[in-house]
Amino acid sequence: MSDVVLRMRNAEREAGDGRREAGDPAADADGPGRAPARSDAHDVLLTELCSVLFASLPRADQRRKGVEYLRGLLGAEGRKSIRNIARLIGGQATEQNLHHFISSSTWDWDPVRAALAQYVTAVAPPRAWVVRQTVIPKAGEHSVGVDRRFISSLGQVLNAQQAIGVWSASDEVSMPVNWRLHLSQAWLDDVPRRSQASIPASVNTRSLGDCAVAAVLELTSAWGLPARPVVADVRETDGMKVVRRLRTGGVPFMVRVNSTLPLVPVDGGPAGPGAEAVPAHRIIGAHQGRCRPVAWTDHGTGGGRRTDLVAAVRVADPAGSARLPGAGGRPRGAGGELLLLGAGAPGRRWPQELWLATAPDLPPATLFRLSRLTGRVERDFEGIADRTGIRDYTGRSFNGWHRHVTLASAAHAVAALANTGDRPLRRAC
Template structure:
């Protein structure tokens, strides 16, 4: 069930004004070939030719309209008031299913450029009123203020070079799920039950590997404000490898009893354990394939075998051992980051490389997803929101495949 603790929004998710340059449309000539190819794959599930045409127009509008990607701005590229009404019905009032479109997008990307991992990333959509589906009052810790916002979790297929959102789950607070009037007005399916934001992310990932038949790949996630034990349990039940960024005060027990000062397996915070493991640090250098000399990340890593506290695990077993990865930089704070993983067969340098995919996604969110209006839907319906973010994800993929995502060198420097 939803609790007050889950209304906090992660610091990197505090919305900032989108720069004017980021609202400029993409160049039509660069996108045309990619758009035609992807459109032929995406819309095969739409039963009618007019729906397929509207889907293509909407994606074109997300790529080509100036300013905010509202239905009015998008329809201005294709006609007047009649075009606006038609597109509004296509997004908010039609019956086409967005799930096959997302599945087609994810499978197409998997063929073109397989992902290294799936990054679960929250998205916050500030709202002025309280009518948009799922909007609620949330506290922004870094700003010290409360504001209206929708929250969603996106699953991003990520590699060193680029990333694209392929699935979404809109978080619905109990204030919406327990209000029959709100549910009816927003057409929220009766099957939807309360879940935390982090549970929504795991569920969206499971859709990909269970229902869409895509390969199981590691889940990378910022879990510093999540219920780590619950997230680990859900992912392990699904057989999903994981790499979770955790808070310094997460309590763990060292499995290696020979480690000094760990008190024979006594619980300590993740930060304390990694301070003890400081002598185990090893330097790592990440060089990105095909990159220039400056696309290099250097740092320090150390790993400790750990176990979650037994009281935090619903079904205590002997197989709960995990690896705590500490990350820092020469001459910098140690540890700067803490990650929990069950991927024990990878060298720390490879684990570190996976953690950097979070920066890849953050960067692509700003450079591409924001630019195609991923947060711009202003309608009130549950289905309308999902159709908009589905087509915005397709527009993101087209821009990315056309070379608009930026170089790996930019990602390395951002790391």
């Protein structure tokens, strides 16, 4: 168990004991010292996290404002706007100072975000890095990156920002650690808007898939975080391009793909082993007889234990497949074989989901359970991230948006770790 979690729980117990001795009836509301000690747990976590988080900030006043902003994200009522945060902290002068601190100050958010990711990884080691797309509806047109977009997951056109978050995820807890804001070509070609938002010259057009890969690779290549499987839904982008870039970067992955994604069967399929590329759903359909029940824990809002039918078959990337001499015509994928998984609930049309994974030697059940961490992230996004202001930045500044989501991610980490209760968290060695 990590030192910070031990201190947090000691603070909870001491706070509860003190309240009971003083005759506070609320002290036993949810068990000894639990409900009223939430702020004490936050304070313990804030003290340790802020000492790490703001070490790169050169000035004491910047570090102080960083702590104030975090406290505001955790404590302000309603929308976590700078105005509401300032109202909690100290009024109009504070509002002006915090607005400057977030939107136009010179402090670099990148080392702060790296420090957050390293802290989170040490306190609650992840099983996977989960990539999640975040849609941020906007009423106006001046917020950085806002566009009229068709959001396929919602089936509608929205005026919104679109961001990619990478989350540290385990069965117990998930926390966002890195972000990319998607900027359209229209935004980057509009010189006045680009200048007004202070978008750096180095920022160029990237697809959502490119944003996801860049954010993932930064974790290990720039920040030195441990390699963990990447779990992502790539159906809304060029899925095979994402797969190839992750493989080139040496990153293991488990990605949800479209049923029409062309792949080359290795174990045989509709046209036998070594066939030309065929849609993924036809390959897995030919192996439906391999389905086995896999029990898993629903970490999402549904909760409880569930069972799905899972089948797996080895495949290769059509761009890198070649006939192996003397190997019966079996194809060899560039960088090795992949594993195609089909999954679905019993009694329903099968498969409902298709996933493509590296590490074909791992049991399909293990890989499938890894994919279910997306439910953990969805639950924590709705229950924590949205309440700590992850979508609440209203300014026009590109750097301001990144500073805000970095500190909102830190607030999420404080709230998430404080909410772990008695669940064990172990500090990585």
